[in-house]
Amino acid sequence: MSGGTLKKNLPGLLQASLNPWLVRIKDHPERLAFILHRVTGVIIILYLMAHVYVTNTPTRAGWEAWTQVMAQFGNNIWNKIGEWIIAGCVIFHGLNGIRLLLVEFFGIGVGRPVHPKPPYRPVSLYAGQRLMLLIVFGLAVIGWVWAGLIIFG
């Protein structure tokens, strides 16, 4: 390449997947959804690996060990908070995942190509997926509160 090095002008993985204000665009919740989807996804897979190991306890060390581990979880507030965070991640990732399935796999919710007219708004930003996204945000909050009631109640 004839110019400077690309690295200098490339924000990189962490910036791009964690910072929703990397580019400042108004009225653009899709970007936030992308970042949340990615962050929750990483949290869930890390948990899942631990989960597969922990649920192996009865096989590895017998049912008494399982009861002990569960008692530990039940009595520690930090573990409970952790569980609650995981629950929130799963709820958001799942709900937004349904939206992404429709959009990316079935190709619906992004509208149809049109002849652009003023005020020149891209169709995909106000097609069905935007409404779905708002519903996802709403339901995720409700679901998270409910999960909190179940875990702490």
Added chain:
Amino acid sequence: MSLVEGGIPTPPEKVIFKIKRFDPEKQEFYWKEYEIETFRGMTVLDALLKIKEEQDSSLAFRYSCRMGVCGSCGMVINGMPRLACQTQVGAIATEGNPVVTVEPLYNYPPIRDLFTDFTSFFEKHKSVKPYLIRKDPQETETGDAEFAMTPEEYEDIYQFSLCISCGVCYAACPVAAMDPLYLGPQALAYAWRYVSDVRDEGYEERLKIIDTEHGCHRCHFAASCSAVCPKVVDPAMAIQKLRSTLYKKKLGAWKKKTSKKVGPYHYEGPSRAKKVPQLTEALLPGVDLEAKIKEPVNIDIELK
């Protein structure tokens, strides 16, 4: 204060431009500030030209048409990638905060100041074969007829063909911000523009090109590309359609619609020509209709 209701407000009299410049010798970015007088309707490009004329002739940036057609002047203005010639200073600078920041487009190697290197952008564009491919290449070579296309089919591709290759979408895309090999919104939108074109038969080839680890699967529908595209090409929509088509084809649920060649020598449908009845009497007095009909038609087209 806007003069026209709903119009773009007049900018503050003096606006400070903070420009992120790149020094190619030191290979470093540095910020520089300029204060300029504005006028109503001034675009950021006008302002940059004014700075270059009056204050600092060393400022480098790319532009050509000044009217949002050539796609040369993409920059990151106040944090959002956009065209400098389509952004009015009045729309972004207010009395309370008369500051405009201008940066070179993200995700491209900087060359100097606001100049960025578009080599890889155009290479990616070329790599998706952005032209009509027919199974019989003679059909496009000889050009003795047209390929049929209904107005609806035309509308399906029209929006995506509006792209001016400004590269603004790459600067907004979070995936392009981490993966320099990612084909990117513009190239993928172009791939879809030709895959969905009924006149094209090269979809197999093209779907193979975009079906790589750095092709359409890397897009995560953040839709930032659509949100910034100055021509409302809506690459995000194109990519989702492209990708779902790829999966549908893989699962055997998609069949490409391709049009036939039509034209003077190939048209086989019913004739649409209407017969106009022969005049029976002359419309102007003193004209011999019989003689006129026999007379050959001569139109003098030589220019005087």
Added chain:
Amino acid sequence: MIKMSKASNIQVWQYITAILLIFFLGFHLAERIPQITGLTYHQSLDAENVYHNYSSYGWALWFLAAIALFHGLNGLRGIFLEWRQGKTYTLTVNALFWIVYLALLGIATWTVISLPALG
């Protein structure tokens, strides 16, 4: 560009597992909701209840592990491919993906197959 088998061979499974996960994971989470099971959250995790779950639909739990691990690890693989590029790197990430997947699936299989009887 790196020449490899079509990326969609794997990616299409990302979406198929996603569809399956909606149902299987939905069911797995419903097991913990008191309004549905009639047990409190912590009761539902008691050895007795868990053993009961395993013996009546252990296959579903194993299948859930299989698809969830695939979906999650493949997502992680995508992130890694976006982080760095290069032929050796890509091959390593792909190989690691399968190794970690099979290892964790092995643990899950072990859990389901040789689960000791209660008591």
